[in-house]
Amino acid sequence: MKHAAILDRLAGLGGAKWEIHYRARALAAQGRDVIELTIGEPDVPAPPVLTEVAVAALRAGRTGYSDGRGEAGLRRALAERYSRSAGRTITEHQILCFPGTQTALFALLLGVGEVGAEVLVGDPMYATYEGVIRAGGAAPVPVPLRPERGFRMDAADLAARVTPRSRAILLNSPHNPTGAILSRDDLQAIGEVATAHDLWILSDEVYEDLVFEGAEFVSPLAFPHLADRVVAASSISKSHAMPGMRSGWIVAPADFAARLLPLSETMLFGNQPFIADMTEAAVRAPSPVAAGMRQRFAARARRLKTRLEGDGPLRVHAPQAGMFALIDVRGTGLDGAAFAAGLIEEAGVAVMPGASFGASLGDWVRVALTVDDDRFAEACDRIAAYARTLAGVRA
Template sequence: MHFSSRVGRLGGKGSTAWEIHFRGVEAQRRGEEVILLSVGDPDFDSAPNINAALKASLDAGDTHYGDIPGHPHLREAIAKYHTRLTGQEVTFENVVVMAGAQSAMFAAAQVLLGEGDAVIVPSPRYVTYEALIGAAGGSIVDVPLLPERGFHLDPADLERAASAPNVRGIMLTTPNNPTGAVMTREEVEAVADVARRRDLWVLTDEVYASLAHERPHVSPASLPGMADRAITVCSLSKSHAMTGFRIGWAVGPKDFVAHYCRLVLCMIYSCPPFIQAAAIEAIEGDQAPQAKMREAYRQRGRLVFDRIGQSPHLTCTRPEGGMFVMIDVRRTGLTAQEFAEGLFQEEKVTTLVGDAFGPEAAGHLRLSMTYDLPVMEEACRRILRFAERHTA
């Protein structure tokens, strides 16, 4: 049977990165004491007021089709939320609702990229970006985010990348997944400068924006001259512990939204109204649980940084935002794959191998900080124990 070549573009390292995680889930279901640090699913539950709003919407019979770009009330709420988060003034007409941030990023790439176009993407980057750009017919121009710089951008590297053929735009993630780095204002200003001078669009995944805990979040869309070329993707999955709700959005110029809505029509038609009701409550309701989560990730990041930093065999990059931390295992003499495999087999801790995020993350493991402090402490003990046993 013949399959489209576009499906083949969705493969690669990113599609197999969670193999150890899946095995860890199965082991946990068998009753083994596995600590799963391999997926960014918050350990917090969605707040009671959010769940109540969803239930009330269901009880009211809101189980039919919704508006394709999203309910006007939700789009208004998102516009105000985006304005608070980024400082960029937008209206509901700049907002389109989508089923989760990954779907939102995928659709944005389809709108912005044509066959043969290139996009600058710093590396390490989220594992599916190569696939979603490839599916749009585009290619990636790499910009290295080196561990020696704390995985932060060197503007000179960005400038060189911008001179590559057929470059149409720049794709960013801040706070970054997998590194936990939050772009500085100087870095974001460098991106904006290149974009304005070279007439490039900038697509930014800001899913972890409200979870920036060691450095303020700066959105490219908030800088002068960027409103007509900046696209921001966000969701409530991580900030409000709503990963299972599958709702996200894109904010951009009105002509972008018009094109984007055509894809929403073809892909999902609309997000479920009862999910949108929960999203409205999440944005407009009590934000105390979100502040609690942000503080919890800050404390967990500091704990892992301090504990792993005690090892002569490992180094750790201090996370500045989000729920991930990177550990460098190269001094053990093991590859990241060997370390991750052995750590799971011997200590029952699952991690994600950094190589899947790009060559700059080779020899690193990504840890999700999705347990409370005592469990994160135990995870660190297991990691240190394994490193001590297996360092060459």
């Protein structure tokens, strides 16, 4: 039987990257004591004040069809929020709502990419980026995010990879998996490259509310001269500890949002009204859980760095934001995949091989900062002990 070319383009880009995560679940089901540091699941439940809004909306019958752009109240709330943060007027005609950032990015990349086109994207990158780029036929062009530069994209590296086929630059700041944040100067320089070559700037900003103390987030939406080429995507998944609610959006130039609307309606026809009501309430007030997550994740990242670098061959990259930290495992003599595979079997700690996020992280692993403090401390001890055994074998 024949199948569509999209299935070939996406072959190997799905669950295979999460093999260690699934292995951890299987071992736990067998009764093994496994500490799971693989996925970015918030460490607190959804805020009750917001779930009550959703329940009330359900009881009020907010279960019918939605406006294809998203519910009007939510779009107004988002327009007001982004007008404040961008320092310029954002209208509700610039907003489209989606079930989560993932769906928003899928639609965006279908809207700007096609067979023969190229999308410039930082390497390392979030695990699904290659898939959303390839789905419509475009090719990802990796731009190295160098550890010595704090994993922030360098405009010179970007410019060196632009070709006549380039359509867009896909940014992620704060960044998963590195926790890096692009500075204002970084964005200014990237914007100059985009302007010179007439490229879209697509900005995934889902970790905006999880910026650690001492760091600053800047969106490319804040640059008025880039307004006609910037599209930002975000959601309540991380900021409000609601990844399962699947509620996200994009902020785009009004004409592009109008052009993208038929694609969005073909896929989804809007988001669920009762979830939109809850999301509107979330957008109109500060998150009741984000500050606590910021403090806990930053503290755990510091604990990881202190514990591992003080005892053994591992080196930790300190994140500026988000839910993850990176460990450089080269000192053990193993690459990230081998280290992660051994760690789960020998020490009962599940981490993600860095290669799941791009070839440049082949010698790293990603650690989620989202388990409680006692379990996280135990995981740090187990990782350190496992690394010592490897160093002893090499010696």
